[in-house]
Amino acid sequence: MKMCLIEEYHLGQRIAGLFFILVFTLPLWAAVHYLPAWTFWLLVAFAMLVLPVDQLKECFRAQDQLVNATFFGGYARESLSSHTFRAFREGGHWWPVFIMDFTDLVEEGHCREANRHEQPVVDFINTADL
Numbered sequence: 001m002k003m004c005l006i007e008e009y010h011l012g013q014r015i016a017g018l019f020f021i022l023v024f025t026l027p028l029w030a031a032v033h034y035l036p037a038w039t040f041w042l043l044v045a046f047a048m049l050v051l052p053v054d055q056l057k058e059c060f061r062a063q064d065q066l067v068n069a070t071f072f073g074g075y076a077r078e079s080l081s082s083h084t085f086r087a088f089r090e091g092g093h094w095w096p097v098f099i100m101d102f103t104d105l106v107e108e109g110h111c112r113e114a115n116r117h118e119q120p121v122v123d124f125i126n127t128a129d130l
Contacts, residue, residue, distance in 0.1 A: 077121050081114035086122065089115075 047056060061079070068074035072095075074083035081103060088096035088111070096111075103110040 075122060075125050077125065078118055079114050081111045082118040082122070085111035085115035086119075 047059065051059070064079045064081075065076060068078055068080040068083050069076045072080060072083055074080065078086075080099070084096045084099045084103075087093045088100060100111050
């Protein structure tokens with residue numbers, strides 16, 4: 001079984017993941033559990049060192065979808081990146097530009113590519129009235 005070590009991730013991906021954890025997950029964790037923030041950091045450090053790479057990626061994917069559905073009103077099976085590009089394309093929102101600018105620092109065209117992969121899921125949700 002391949003273990004997840006920090007060296008396996010690119011610097012940009014680590015920075016984006018850390019930003020995501022700091023902005024969305026840490027306040028939610030502290031508010032719900034009334035625990036000090038250092039307990040969350042211990043959990044994150046444990047997960048990054050012990051969990052297999054595939055499982056860690058699935059955890060981040062689930063967290064991404066949770067934040068999208070909870071804070072941005074997106075679909076439960078859609079990532080925040082895909083929803084950002086969809087909202088940018090449809091217009092009428094102010095926030096997609098900021099998220100796209102940030103993700104472009106990590107990976108050029110990330111939101112567009114995420115939407116290209118996830119748009120069939122969104123189309124299915126819209127046609128099936130899920």
